[in-house]
Amino acid sequence: MTEQFLTPPHHPGQVVRCVDAARTFGHGDTAVVAVHGCTCEVSAGARIAITGPSGSGKSTLLHLLAGLEAPTSGEVSWPSFGSTAVERSRDIAVVFQGPSLLPALDVLENTMMAAVLTGTDEATAKERALAALEIVGVAALVNQLPETLSGGQAQRVAVARALTLRPRLLLADEPTGQLDATTGRHVINVLFKAADEAGAALVITTHDQAVGDRFDEQWEMRDGRLFTPVKGELL
Numbered sequence: 001m002t003e004q005f006l007t008p009p010h011h012p013g014q015v016v017r018c019v020d021a022a023r024t025f026g027h028g029d030t031a032v033v034a035v036h037g038c039t040c041e042v043s044a045g046a047r048i049a050i051t052g053p054s055g056s057g058k059s060t061l062l063h064l065l066a067g068l069e070a071p072t073s074g075e076v077s078w079p080s081f082g083s084t085a086v087e088r089s090r091d092i093a094v095v096f097q098g099p100s101l102l103p104a105l106d107v108l109e110n111t112m113m114a115a116v117l118t119g120t121d122e123a124t125a126k127e128r129a130l131a132a133l134e135i136v137g138v139a140a141l142v143n144q145l146p147e148t149l150s151g152g153q154a155q156r157v158a159v160a161r162a163l164t165l166r167p168r169l170l171l172a173d174e175p176t177g178q179l180d181a182t183t184g185r186h187v188i189n190v191l192f193k194a195a196d197e198a199g200a201a202l203v204i205t206t207h208d209q210a211v212g213d214r215f216d217e218q219w220e221m222r223d224g225r226l227f228t229p230v231k232g233e234l235l
């Protein structure tokens with residue numbers, strides 16, 4: 001093997017790319033096409049909100065961008081990331097909808113965990129976790145268990161955990177879905193700050209147009225199809 005195969009080709013401008021990527025669940029008469037063939041691209045540093053009603057395919061598209069779901073047809077690629085799922089996991093962080101903290105671990109342990117599991121040594125993970133908790137404004141809660149946190153605090157910890165991975169692509173699925181409007185605004189502020197700190201592209205899903213309006217770029221899902229509302233055309 002020559003060296004050119006050890007280092008993935010570098011495309012600094014492009015983080016993830018879908019070419020006619022589709023995702024169907026189930027088979028035959030009961031099959032559901034969650035995402036019809038979509039072609040899109042996330043550039044480095046992008047700030048994108050995927051909007052659309054419930055069931056329109058937003059989460060499925062986000063999962064395709066994260067590599068958590070494989071497309072049933074078409075292709076999803078991360079031109080500047082490693083080629084294996086393990087390598088990619090160091091560059092991609094996902095903040096999931098709803099509570100995702102491990103109940104038996106305190107805030108600091110929860111925040112360190114993903115980085116440790118992807119190969120960061122404990123001392124470095126702890127240092128990064130403490131810095132990340134400071135950035136998202138919950139450094140005072142390091143020793144608390146998740147059950148003692150409010151929804152907004154728990155979501156901030158989830159963002160800190162993602163930030164501790166130093167991702168180049170930060171994805172969040174309905175990060176404000178279970179929060180009141182004020183707390184939701186703060187969590188979006190925190191996501192912007194986290195993406196700025198990490199130098200990451202940020203992509204979120206939301207059914208809340210007011211949240212979507214805060215993003216540079218909006219993609220709209222309708223019945224599994226991706227539209228750009230600005231151009232009003234299918235991507």
Ligand SMILES: Nc1ncnc2c1ncn2[C@@H]1O[C@H](COP(=O)(O)OP(=O)(O)OP(=O)(O)O)[C@@H](O)[C@H]1O
Nearest residue numbers: 025032033034053054055056057058059060061207
């Ligand atoms: N694992 C799955 N198995 C079967 N069907 C699924 C699965 N995941 C999603 N779907 C279906 O795919 C379609 C799109 O779902 P998806 O969760 O992507 O939409 P969404 O816009 O994110 O909705 P919500 O805002 O309610 O989360 C829906 O009809 C849903 O029922």
